[in-house]
Amino acid sequence: xxxxxxxxxxxxxxxxxxxxxPGVTQAVSSAAAATAKTVKADAPIQVKQAKYSxxxxxxxxxxxxxxxxxxxxxxxxxxxxxxxxxxxxVASESMSIFIPEAYFTKGGTVNGYTAKTAPIFLxxxxxxxxxxxxxxxxxxxxxxxxxxxxxxxxxxxxxxAAPAVRGRTTVGDDGKTYVxxxxxxxxxxKAAVRYxxxxxxxxxxxxxxxxxxxGTSAGGxxxxxxxxxxxxxxxxxxxxxxxxxxxxxxxxxxxxYCPITDLDHADMAYEWMFNGxxxxxxxxAPMSPLLPLKAGSMPGALKVGxxxxxxxxxxxxxxxxxxxxRPDNAPVEDSSAVEMTQAERVxxxxxxxxxxxxVNSLGLKDCQGRALTLDEDGTGSFADYxxxxxxxxxQSALDAGEDLSALDWxxxxxxxxxxxxxxxxxxxxxxxxxxxxxxxxxxxxxENDEFGTTDNTPRHFTGFSLTRDKEAGATMATWxxxxxxxxxYFIGQQGVTIAPHWRIRHGAxxxxxxxxxxxxxxxxxxxxxxxxxxxxxxGKGHAGDYDLAELFDWADGICKAADTRKK
Numbered sequence: 001x002x003x004x005x006x007x008x009x010x011x012x013x014x015x016x017x018x019x020x021x022p023g024v025t026q027a028v029s030s031a032a033a034a035t036a037k038t039v040k041a042d043a044p045i046q047v048k049q050a051k052y053s054x055x056x057x058x059x060x061x062x063x064x065x066x067x068x069x070x071x072x073x074x075x076x077x078x079x080x081x082x083x084x085x086x087x088x089x090v091a092s093e094s095m096s097i098f099i100p101e102a103y104f105t106k107g108g109t110v111n112g113y114t115a116k117t118a119p120i121f122l123x124x125x126x127x128x129x130x131x132x133x134x135x136x137x138x139x140x141x142x143x144x145x146x147x148x149x150x151x152x153x154x155x156x157x158x159x160x161a162a163p164a165v166r167g168r169t170t171v172g173d174d175g176k177t178y179v180x181x182x183x184x185x186x187x188x189x190k191a192a193v194r195y196x197x198x199x200x201x202x203x204x205x206x207x208x209x210x211x212x213x214x215g216t217s218a219g220g221x222x223x224x225x226x227x228x229x230x231x232x233x234x235x236x237x238x239x240x241x242x243x244x245x246x247x248x249x250x251x252x253x254x255x256x257y258c259p260i261t262d263l264d265h266a267d268m269a270y271e272w273m274f275n276g277x278x279x280x281x282x283x284x285a286p287m288s289p290l291l292p293l294k295a296g297s298m299p300g301a302l303k304v305g306x307x308x309x310x311x312x313x314x315x316x317x318x319x320x321x322x323x324x325x326r327p328d329n330a331p332v333e334d335s336s337a338v339e340m341t342q343a344e345r346v347x348x349x350x351x352x353x354x355x356x357x358x359v360n361s362l363g364l365k366d367c368q369g370r371a372l373t374l375d376e377d378g379t380g381s382f383a384d385y386x387x388x389x390x391x392x393x394x395q396s397a398l399d400a401g402e403d404l405s406a407l408d409w410x411x412x413x414x415x416x417x418x419x420x421x422x423x424x425x426x427x428x429x430x431x432x433x434x435x436x437x438x439x440x441x442x443x444x445x446x447e448n449d450e451f452g453t454t455d456n457t458p459r460h461f462t463g464f465s466l467t468r469d470k471e472a473g474a475t476m477a478t479w480x481x482x483x484x485x486x487x488x489y490f491i492g493q494q495g496v497t498i499a500p501h502w503r504i505r506h507g508a509x510x511x512x513x514x515x516x517x518x519x520x521x522x523x524x525x526x527x528x529x530x531x532x533x534x535x536x537x538x539g540k541g542h543a544g545d546y547d548l549a550e551l552f553d554w555a556d557g558i559c560k561a562a563d564t565r566k567k
Contacts, residue, residue: 078097254499270436408428
């Protein structure tokens, strides 16, 4: 979508006047047009402070050992290297690098890799667009149920580069400005890649042509964005402002678990999937804008009424209870459901009606070359494709001996899944978020805060929600920022280097976003000639790093195949 289409979309959806906002149509049309006409990227944040060296210090390390399945994993830890010359937040723009000890022995190898050929694993700790902490190796991790991905990567011979990155609650080291709003998270992730390449001859080990990103939820979105925006000049101003190294920032592969992405169409996709399910499990009091605990704080504090509640690791709970396996800082999931209001039901109907045009505009095809489209009522070949993904997931469970006979959304004959009823699936999976799921009319979502201003004012990122906001003066994020937060706009763009390899996972009972969102990303990449491994694992909700053995088998496969071709 270009700027002209952006304006037209905002104006078109404003014509769908909501019944609870009489007389709003003409006024909001003018407001949407005025906002869209002035869309221009915010000026990069400039912070005066001492410059940091971008040279990696190979002498500053500790020798450490952790246990993995009873075996020692020995490594050297190089902590807290500031990866930008002019960081807006030193704590949020530092990384730790971990290198298997075997590579410091002449001829040392791990899993067939040497110091020269070892891939670099680049995990991010982002959830809910909050600041991402460095993912240090750990023998105990809540999401995986065992060792975390960083420790497993080390055991497999990977160098682990674990950057901290700014998030939507990060206040700069000046103590005044919010410096982590969109697209700061991605800018930092790119700067970390550039730092590694800048130091390719100083790092004791690691192949900077084999960088592999990994993230879950919003972190999955940033892993996908990193993979889809390699070397794009659209981020250059922000990279210059923080003093990023003058290097490439493309990567070899992107791993994305349940990526919360394509945000300007995610509300449509959500209602296409969950329309007709009128109870939501996320119904606690709306968030006020998040406030920092202190400059560069992680992850910040939540203002609820007059109280300021510090946020620690783990899911945020404002009421009810949260699912134990959800990513850190993921939106709250309450233990009981509440009926959506009539206004929310109307919004659901209208958003669902908008989704087919978007899907059809993408010109997607399946692996057999058949067009994937939707009819006005939401049925069609794209819906059939989504059914096939769920059917494959269910079939894997059947083949593993699970009894799925009680699931009324599956048609099973002679041990084979023959059909999927998406409406019954949605009722079985249940709805997490009331409509609209992401761009809330009152700008109370984490995504609204992510698109907020440097003074911490949340903003809309769709014309649909802007034109239904009852508060005077509500504004929309700039087109540049909306665009730069969506990997779909960069696939096929000239001058961008897309990661050649992708692994995308979305659990079969994940309802934080619609399966359609990662499916569209996977299909567009596949149609553009990239290697894509996409699946919906059975029994998984909104989670990540739950299949580390399979993940690193996949990573080994692509790395060793590439090394063989290079020889």
